Amino acid sequence: MAIKIIGGGLAGVEAAYQIAKRKKNVILYEMRPEKLTPAHKSGLLAEIVCSNSFKSKDIGDAHGLLKEEMKILDSLVLRIAQETEIPGGKALVVDRWKFAERITEEIFKNQYIKVVREEVAEIPSGVVIVASGPLTSASLADKLASLTGRNNLYFFDAISPIVDGTTIDMRKAFFASRYSEDSSDYLNCPLTQEEYELFYRELINAKKVEFKEFEKIPYFEGCLPIEVLAERGKNTLLFGPMKPVGLKDPLTKKTPYAVVQLRREDKEGSMYNMVGFQTKMTYPEQERVFRLIPALRNARFLRYGSIHRNTFINSPEVLKNTLQLKEDERIFFAGQLTGVEGYLESAATGIIAGISASFYVDGKRFIPPPSTTLIGSLINYITEKKAHFQPMNANFGLLKGYKRKEKNTLVERAMNDLREWQKTTQ
C-alpha cells in the first residue's frame, strides 16, 4: 500500500523523493491550486513564499553545514536549489519559480509518486506523513487538534531570541533565581538606570517588521512583543520581563535597576533563551538593541526573536524521535509542523520522515541520526522533553559538545557521523 503524504511543500516533496528512492509507492496530496494558502500563489510543488534564500553556503555556518549534511543524504530540495541558483554572494539564492517548476517536474516524472490535487480534511488510512506546513488548512488543523490534543497544537509562535552561551560576558551576569541565590536556573544580566533608559529609548524607536494581512491577530497578554509592552509606559518592563525583584547582584550586593533573565536551552549552557523577549524588531535591530545590555555586548544570536502566524505541534510531548506520533505510530510528521523553523530545516525533517516511514513499512527499527550531526540535533531538540517549546532553526549550539569543541572539529565530526549513519539507511 502506498505511503500517503499530506502537503507538497518542501518537507512533503523531500519525504516523497526519499520513499520513492526506496522503490515504494507514494500518494502526495496537495490542495493547491484548487485551494491556495494565504501566502502561496501557484499550484507548483515546493513553492517558497517569502525570501528566495536558502541561507549561507559557508560550511563554517550552521546552514552551510546543514546543506552538506543534506547533500550526503541526497536531498532533492538541495540539488534543485543548487541547479537553479542565482548570484547571491555567500548565500544559496534561487530563482524561486524555476526552483518550484523543476521540483514539480522531478516529482511528476517519478514513477513511484502519484500527485493528487485535493485538500485533505481527514487523516487517511494506512501510513501517513503529515507535512501540511505553517499554513495548514483549517479543516485539517481541526483534525490535527483532535489527534494531538488541543493543547498541543499552536497557531502562532512567539519566539524569544537565543544567545550563544560562549559569547555572554559572564563578568557582567550572575546566576540566581528570584529569591534563591544558589540556583543556576537563570543567568541574570543587570542594567543600571542609565543603561535601562538608553535600552528603552532604542527599543521604542527600533525598526519593526509589519504583520502581513493574514497574520494580524489580537496579541495574547502572555506573549506580547517586548516593544509593545514598552510602549505602555517607561516603567512597564520593570514590572514585567525586566523586573529585578528578588535578585541581588553579587558584584554590587544590591538589587539591580533592571534585569534581563536568560534561561538555559540545553544542559551544557550552549544556548540561552532571553525570557519574555519575543519581538517584531528586524534582525539587525535585535542585534543592535539587545547588545545594549552590558552582558550581551558581544552576544551572537543563534535564533532571533519573532512572532509569526504558524501551525506547529508540541513535538516533545506528542512525537517520538522517529517523527512518529506516540499515540498512533502509523502517522508521521514532517516540516514546519514539527516545530523546526526554515526552508532547509523543513526539508531536512522531510528526509528523515521519509526514511523513517520506509523503515516502518518494512518492519525495521529506525534510529535517527546522532545529535553530533545538525539534522540529528534538530530532531533531538524538537522531540526531547522541555517545559517551553518554541520552533527552532539550525545552529551550532544544538550540536552535542558545542561549548568544548572547536568549530572545525564539530563540522568534521558531523560529516563523518552522518556518513556512517547514512550507511545504515540503505
Ligand SMILES: Cc1cc2nc3c(=O)[nH]c(=O)nc-3n(C[C@H](O)[C@H](O)[C@H](O)COP(=O)(O)OP(=O)(O)OC[C@H]3O[C@@H](n4cnc5c(N)ncnc54)[C@H](O)[C@@H]3O)c2cc1C
Ligand atoms: C508567510 C511565511 C513566510 C515564510 N518565510 C520564510 C523564509 O523567508 N525563509 C525561511 O527559511 N522560512 C520561511 N518560512 C517558514 C518555513 O520554512 C516555510 O513555511 C516552509 O515552506 C515550510 O515547509 P513545509 O513543507 O513544512 O510547509 P509548506 O512549504 O508550506 O508546504 C505545505 C503544503 O501543504 C499544503 N497543504 C496545507 N494544508 C493542506 C491540506 N489540508 N491538504 C492538502 N495540502 C495541504 C500547502 O498548500 C503547502 O503546499 C515562512 C513561513 C511563512 C508562513
